[in-house]
Amino acid sequence: MRLVTFRDGKGTRIGALDDAGKVLDLAAADGTLPQGMLALIAGGTAALDAARAAAARAPVAEGATLLAPIPRPAKNIFCVGKNYHEHAKEFANSGFDATAKEVVPEAPVVFSKPPTSVIGPGEPIPSFLDSSNSTDYEGEIAVVIGKGGRGISEADAYAHVFGYTIVNDVTARTLQHKHRQWILGKGIDGYCPMGPAIVTADAAGVPPKLSISTWVNGELRQRAPVEDLIFGIPTLIATISAAITLEPGDIIATGTPAGVGIGFSPPKFLKAGDRVRIEVPGIGVLENPVA
Missing domain, CATH: 3.90.850.10 (Fumarylacetoacetase-like, C-terminal domain)
Structure with missing residues (x-):
């Protein structure tokens, strides 16, 4: 799976790229997922499994702009x-x-x-x-x-x-x-x-x-x-x-x-x-x- 951070009219959150490179809105499929990449990573296997499940049914985020996957790393x-x-x-x-x-x-x-x-x-x-x-x-x-x-x-x-x-x-x-x-x-x-x-x-x-x-x-x-x-x-x-x-x-x-x-x-x-x-x-x- 390819995970991204993106921004649209609804704010900034995590998504996934489909095979065509379109951004899938994971939060739209599962509102309990972490909104930020660092929180998703910290969530371990359970959070990653939930993100995979969400990607299978997530809609395309129209007008999404990709940011750095981790826009603000916790340290250098x-x-x-x-x-x-x-x-x-x-x-x-x-x-x-x-x-x-x-x-x-x-x-x-x-x-x-x-x-x-x-x-x-x-x-x-x-x-x-x-x-x-x-x-x-x-x-x-x-x-x-x-x-x-x-x-x-x-x-x-x-x-x-x-x-x-x-x-x-x-x-x-x-x-x-x-x-x-x-x-x-x-x-x-x-x-x-x-x-x-x-x-x-x-x-x-x-x-x-x-x-x-x-x-x-x-x-x-x-x-x-x-x-x-x-x-x-x-x-x-x-x-x-x-x-x-x-x-x-x-x-x-x-x-x-x-x-x-x-x-x-x-x-x-x-x-x-x-x-x-x-x-x-x-x-x-x-x-x-x-x-």
Whole structure:
């Protein structure tokens, strides 16, 4: 099942996408369902089963506008840097990595993006907030945590996954380089497009059979399967939860493949009027214009 958050004339609530991509109004079929995605995730198996049952009889929500599946995460989004081999190489060679001494990291490089960076499908990426004019794209598959915990083992990791979505880890490269710690370059308001849906873990498979592609203005820039990750999903969950308690609705962006703007010579930074399109079959398409 693909779950979404949408807005229409009746307000904001959760829905599901049918096979044609139309939004189904789950609340219209079952008024007892949680209205927000975080509450649905926290409701566990019972809430998800109820949502599935509601989707079977839910009407189409006419005039629905999709928002980020989790419009306001409860805490910062966990992100992982340099987690595809070829991207690690292109980043090391770009001159924008101010701290790395090794090309391929020995352990996951974890940073975060604040909730205020999240925007939904179709919303403009505000590159005008980047005074350095070095805004770049990073298409990523993101994990949404279902069952929380601390000290989660790799063997148990997939039991804690609610589903998967798409994130664009938009980055102001000059700020990323200047400040060493990446949060200022990556945490700008609107620099985390997310969506269009969360595909539930059972639909994605264990391990998930997902692949990601990114286009800028119709030009294919990135393409890779999730199997190409240096540190896989179980390792990321185990690594983060060893130090930080993961909670229902937490998001882990797993890293971006090669093909980002700084991988070109000269770099191909985003500019106003560009469009970034990221597709993961099974989840959908996340497309945003650049303002």
